[in-house]
Amino acid sequence: MHRSKDYRYCPVCGGTLENRLLKPEEPERMICSGCRFVFYLDPKVVACVITEINGQIVMLRRGIPPGIGLWAIPGGFVDAGESVTDAAAREAWEEVRLNVAINSLVGVYSYTGISSVIIVYEATVLEGVPQAADEVLEVQLFAPSEIPWGEIAFSSTRDALRDYLGKKHPDVFI
Numbered sequence: 001m002h003r004s005k006d007y008r009y010c011p012v013c014g015g016t017l018e019n020r021l022l023k024p025e026e027p028e029r030m031i032c033s034g035c036r037f038v039f040y041l042d043p044k045v046v047a048c049v050i051t052e053i054n055g056q057i058v059m060l061r062r063g064i065p066p067g068i069g070l071w072a073i074p075g076g077f078v079d080a081g082e083s084v085t086d087a088a089a090r091e092a093w094e095e096v097r098l099n100v101a102i103n104s105l106v107g108v109y110s111y112t113g114i115s116s117v118i119i120v121y122e123a124t125v126l127e128g129v130p131q132a133a134d135e136v137l138e139v140q141l142f143a144p145s146e147i148p149w150g151e152i153a154f155s156s157t158r159d160a161l162r163d164y165l166g167k168k169h170p171d172v173f174i
């Protein structure tokens with residue numbers, strides 16, 4: 001969680017931010033000692049896709065922290081003003097060079113103490129050959145029974161894959 005040690009100065013006037021309790025039932029907020037601006041920390045939104053090629057799930061090995069060297073699904077931060085589905089499709093292109101159509105929602109994942117909200121869609125590949133692109137070490141296709149559960153980068157990846165497989169491939173024991 002971000003605290004005021006991460007943000008020291010007011011984005012409005014450049015004054016010093018300090019932690020204050022505004023309401024007893026809420027966490028402390030960062031407040032500018034000059035103009036009283038309240039710096040609320042909103043969650044970051046992450047859009048991801050689960051997509052298959054010939055019945056195998058497209059996964060990537062991350063080339064950057066967090067989770068460097070571990071497996072994830074294509075995804076990344078949604079830009080302000082960008083639709084979540086557009087972001088999911090854009091990330092699939094940027095990371096694994098697949099042009100995808102977004103289908104249904106797999107799930108929305110959030111965790112106490114984690115500042116991101118992760119939204120995962122299932123998608124259909126329209127065109128492209130999977131290849132490691134932006135910040136990716138390697139792309140691999142995994143049969144549902146061969147997902148590398150012990151080397152998954154994020155809880156949300158694990159939870160989303162479980163939800164997806166439970167629905168689409170209930171024959172696979174997880």
Ligand SMILES: [Zn+2]
Nearest residue numbers: 010013032035
């Ligand atoms: Zn200020």
